[in-house]
Amino acid sequence: MNQLELNSFQEKLLSLPEELDVFAGGGRGGGKSYGLAVLALRHCEQYGDRARVLYLRKTYAGLRDFELVTRELFGMVYGTGARYNGTEHIWKLPNGGYIELGQLETHGDYAKYQGRSFTLLLIDEAGQYAQPDLLDLMRSNLRGAKDIPIRVVVAANPGGPGHHWIAKRYVFQAGPWKPFVEKNSKRTWAYAPSTYDGNQFIDRDQYREQLESACPTDPELLRAWLTGDWAVNRGAYFAACLDESRNAVDPWTHIPETWDYWLAHDFGSAAPSVTYIMAQSPGDEHEGVFYPRGSVVLVDELAAVRRDNLNKGLDWTAATTAEAITEMCSRWHIKPRGVADDACFAKSGYSSGSIAEEFARKGVYFTPAKKADRITGWQFMRRMLADAGKLDTPGLYISRGCTYFWGTLPYLARDVKRVEDLDSSGPDHAADACRYGLMRLRRTASTTPFRI
Numbered sequence: 128m129n130q131l132e133l134n135s136f137q138e139k140l141l142s143l144p145e146e147l148d149v150f151a152g153g154g155r156g157g158g159k160s161y162g163l164a165v166l167a168l169r170h171c172e173q174y175g176d177r178a179r180v181l182y183l184r185k186t187y188a189g190l191r192d193f194e195l196v197t198r199e200l201f202g203m204v205y206g207t208g209a210r211y212n213g214t215e216h217i218w219k220l221p222n223g224g225y226i227e228l229g230q231l232e233t234h235g236d237y238a239k240y241q242g243r244s245f246t247l248l249l250i251d252e253a254g255q256y257a258q259p260d261l262l263d264l265m266r267s268n269l270r271g272a273k274d275i276p277i278r279v280v281v282a283a284n285p286g287g288p289g290h291h292w293i294a295k296r297y298v299f300q301a302g303p304w305k306p307f308v309e310k311n312s313k314r315t316w317a318y319a320p321s322t323y324d325g326n327q328f329i330d331r332d333q334y335r336e337q338l339e340s341a342c343p344t345d346p347e348l349l350r351a352w353l354t355g356d357w358a359v360n361r362g363a364y365f366a367a368c369l370d371e372s373r374n375a376v377d378p379w380t381h382i383p384e385t386w387d388y389w390l391a392h393d394f395g396s397a398a399p400s401v402t403y404i405m406a407q408s409p410g411d412e413h414e415g416v417f418y419p420r421g422s423v424v425l426v427d428e429l430a431a432v433r434r435d436n437l438n439k440g441l442d443w444t445a446a447t448t449a450e451a452i453t454e455m456c457s458r459w460h461i462k463p464r465g466v467a468d469d470a471c472f473a474k475s476g477y478s479s480g481s482i483a484e485e486f487a488r489k490g491v492y493f494t495p496a497k498k499a500d501r502i503t504g505w506q507f508m509r510r511m512l513a514d515a516g517k518l519d520t521p522g523l524y525i526s527r528g529c530t531y532f533w534g535t536l537p538y539l540a541r542d543v544k545r546v547e548d549l550d551s552s553g554p555d556h557a558a559d560a561c562r563y564g565l566m567r568l569r570r571t572a573s574t575t576p577f578r579i
């Protein structure tokens with residue numbers, strides 16, 4: 128391997144003990160993918176025909192990028208001694224090492240790997256996975272002889288649909304290059320950052336220009352890609368309008384009688400179910416904060432969501448959800464009534480009728496959130512978020528007690544194909560419930576004095 132030249136990130140990456148799992152989380156172009164290829168090569172050099180490496184990408188298009196990297200690298204090191212089977216995406220190195228380039232997008236794809244063993248698992252572009260569940264499943268495929276350390280190395284850029292779970296799991300733990308125990312895998316990991324700036328193998332000025340022209344309307348994403356900072360990109364989608372210092376308010380003790388209130392509900396069973404109590408200010412100070420007339424406060428939240436996966440529900444039925452909503456409403460001394468997503472009003476095809484009817488039987492009354500297209504809804508919500516803190520314009524305020532809201536909204540990504548929309552593969556259920564609730568204002572706008 129002496130012909131190989133590495134950048135300083137890759138040198139550090141290779142110097143981490145093999146017992147450590149690694150999260151290579153950096154800006155674009157720092158040399159992560161190339162670094163993964165070098166790790167695969169070294170693993171095969173060390174363990175010969177016992178080395179079984181699996182490199183995973185979400186799409187076949189992504190795999191083709193890595194094919195090029197490996198062709199260049201293995202060609203340089205082994206000449207024609209390394210053989211690639213392009214149909215099966217398998218490298219066989221002269222030392223007997225086996226490297227498979229695999230695609231994994233759905234649970235259906237997982238069947239390809241079930242029951243098979245690997246000694247090194249490389250997951251590239253993990254930020255494209257909105258949830259970690261599939262990747263977590265893959266860990267069960269790691270098995271080897273006693274003297275071969277099994278290892279997972281994950282690479283990702285900030286700003287993708289998986290930003291939130293990755294940042295939480297790997298970045299906001301210990302500092303860069305410092306080992307920490309990661310709760311889900313119960314393994315010791317290190318976070319290995321990199322940026323294009325430290326990669327002498329590219330024309331850095333040109334690369335920067337390329338990135339700038341790739342995100343002309345998204346300065347947050349550009350910054351994340353340039354600096355590899357997992358905090359700057361606190362949710363590209365709401366980044367420009369959501370600000371804890373303006374939008375977050377301390378939990379209330381009660382809802383004043385002069386305020387209007389309603390529930391905003393996004394139904395889910397396998398997916399999270401989220402309900403907000405929304406209250407609207409008549410132009411009033413409450414518990415130390417002045418809320419201009421028409422301002423909306425998310426007073427309380429009921430989120431049926433699994434702790435380990437922000438995009439999975441608790442499998443509650445409508446009846447169970449209704450009971451929990453009733454309980455929340457009785458704590459606030461309000462009636463359980465409000466708006467819900469249109470899907471709640473579709474006949475489910477069973478004798479029980481629609482979900483809304485099931486709720487009504489339990490004393491929780493919903494009307495449909497008026498249809499506005501998603502983009503209009505998001506624009507309205509973003510406007511209200513941005514207007515919080517102004518003295519003469521209604522804004523949107525959220526109690527700090529709404530933990531699912533604060534745990535998801537800041538990290539939601541933009542839809543890369545439709546930049547004015549939210550990427551709906553992320554945990555967008557709090558955002559959706561909030562949007563439905565605000566649609567009630569649009570519906571009644573003609574009868575209310577404030578402009579929206």
Ligand SMILES: Nc1ncnc2c1ncn2[C@@H]1O[C@H](COP(=O)(O)OP(=O)(O)OP(=O)(O)O)[C@@H](O)[C@H]1O
Nearest residue numbers: 132133134154155156157158159160161162328329
């Ligand atoms: N050690 C190296 N020797 C030669 N070229 C390298 C080396 N490391 C990286 N490069 C080149 O630098 C470029 C960027 O590297 P790479 O694709 O690995 O970065 P990345 O961090 O995976 O980028 P992205 O974030 O876009 O996925 C590639 O063209 C790659 O071939």
Ligand SMILES: [Mg+2]
Nearest residue numbers: 159160161251
């Ligand atoms: Mg890469």
